[in-house]
Amino acid sequence: MKRQFSRPQKMTIVQGIQSIVLIIAVIQLWLITATMNSYLGGDDGVPLPAAIFSLICLGLNLGLLRFLYGLDRRTKTDD
Amino acid sequence: MVDTDRNQNSTPPNQKPPEEQPQWRQDFPIDVPQDNYISRREFTKFLVLTSAAFTVGQFWIVYENWRRARRGQPPVAKVALISQIPVGGSMVFQYPTENEPCLLLRTGEKTFLAYSQKCTHLSCAVIPEMEKGRLACPCHHGYFAISDGHVLAGPPQRPLPRIKLEVRGDEIYATGVELRTA
Numbered sequence: 001m002k003r004q005f006s007r008p009q010k011m012t013i014v015q016g017i018q019s020i021v022l023i024i025a026v027i028q029l030w031l032i033t034a035t036m037n038s039y040l041g042g043d044d045g046v047p048l049p050a051a052i053f054s055l056i057c058l059g060l061n062l063g064l065l066r067f068l069y070g071l072d073r074r075t076k077t078d079d
Numbered sequence: 080m081v082d083t084d085r086n087q088n089s090t091p092p093n094q095k096p097p098e099e100q101p102q103w104r105q106d107f108p109i110d111v112p113q114d115n116y117i118s119r120r121e122f123t124k125f126l127v128l129t130s131a132a133f134t135v136g137q138f139w140i141v142y143e144n145w146r147r148a149r150r151g152q153p154p155v156a157k158v159a160l161i162s163q164i165p166v167g168g169s170m171v172f173q174y175p176t177e178n179e180p181c182l183l184l185r186t187g188e189k190t191f192l193a194y195s196q197k198c199t200h201l202s203c204a205v206i207p208e209m210e211k212g213r214l215a216c217p218c219h220h221g222y223f224a225i226s227d228g229h230v231l232a233g234p235p236q237r238p239l240p241r242i243k244l245e246v247r248g249d250e251i252y253a254t255g256v257e258l259r260t261a
Contacts, residue, residue, distance in 0.1 A: 011116050018123045025126050028133040032140075039140050040199070041237050042258025047144045051137035058134040061127045068120055 010071055017064045024057045031057075152255045158183055158193070161249045169207040171196065174242055174253045181242050182207060182214070183251065184225060191251055193242035194228045200235040214239065228259075237261070 005013065031050055038046040089109045091100055098105075108114045153175030164170050164185045172193075174181050180196040184207060194214065196204050203218035213231055214223040221233030228239035243255040 007112060007116065011112070011119075014116060014119045014123065018119055018126070021123050021126045021130070025130045025133070028130055028137075032133050032136050035137060035140055037236060038260055039144055040258070041260030042240075043260055044144050044148055047137070047141045051134070051141045054134045054137040058127075058130050061130045065124060065127045068123060072120075 005071060013071065014068060017068050021061050021064055024061055028054050028057050153253075155245075155252050155254050158244070158251045158253050161246070161251060164191075167209050169209065172253075175256060180204065181253070183242075183244075184209070186225060189246075191244050191246065192225065193244050193253065194223070194239040195242065195256070198235055199230075199237040199239060200233070205239065229261075 031054055035047055035050040091097070091104060093100075106117060108117060156174055158172045158174065159170060164183060166185055166188060169182055169184045172181050172183055173179055174193075182194055182196045182205070184192045184194075186192060186209075194205075198205050198216040198218065198221055200216065200219055200221050203216050205214040205216045205221075205223060207225070208215050209225070212225050214225060214228075216222070216233065216235070219234050221235040222231040223229065223235070223239050224231055228241055230236070230238060238259050238261070240259070241257040242253050243257060245252045245254050
């Protein structure tokens with residue numbers, strides 16, 4: 001049986017997830033800036049590893065968003 | 080039992096419970112706590128979209144990097160005759176394409192240097208100040224050393240790309256572009 005959360009609990013969860021997603025997005029912003037700088041500087045070894053790391057970050061974010069929408073679905077089906 | 084409707088203050092016109100309301104009414108709630116929850120959830124969705132855009136940008140850089148590697152070094156091109164440029168003088172030439180202005184500098188009798196004329200900050204044209212030993216960008220006051228193109232002051236983060244030169248007889252040839260990060 002899955003746990004059902006009250007509205008204030010869901011509010012806390014959404015704030016926590018929002019903070020994590022924001023931190024990951026800021027890391028990605030820094031990463032794309034650094035990658036562009038190294039690409040324009042002629043360093044061709046950086047872009048691919050940076051892109052893979054960025055893809056992992058996106059995967060994490062998508063997972064967190066899926067969990068967030070799962071909270072609402074869970075509430076609807078359990079009610 | 081958990082009371083999920085603790086913050087549900089208003090009653091919808093159709094009197095049905097919140098979870099049976101149409102989607103638009105769930106997405107635009109009247110009650111403040113529920114509206115806070117929805118707006119934060121939607122903002123998180125927007126952040127994830129931003130994250131996706133950054134990832135697309137990263138892969139675009141990978142693609143451009145691959146294209147650049149495939150192109151290889153630009154061809155050798157004749158730039159000028161030695162007699163065309165006096166000691167302490169400079170001239171503009173295009174290399175490797177017509178859209179890439181470069182500066183050829185003669186700092187000594189047999190010393191020639193060449194750099195891309197585009198400032199590495201926002202691509203304004205840099206101007207040689209031979210007496211001060213620097214190249215100046217008038218847009219945002221960025222300065223580069225004439226000796227090796229490194230940044231002396233201002234907002235640019237990278238040195239100017241150096242154009243490799245070769246002197247054959249009395250002719251000067253450009254043989255490649257050297258991009259640098261520091």
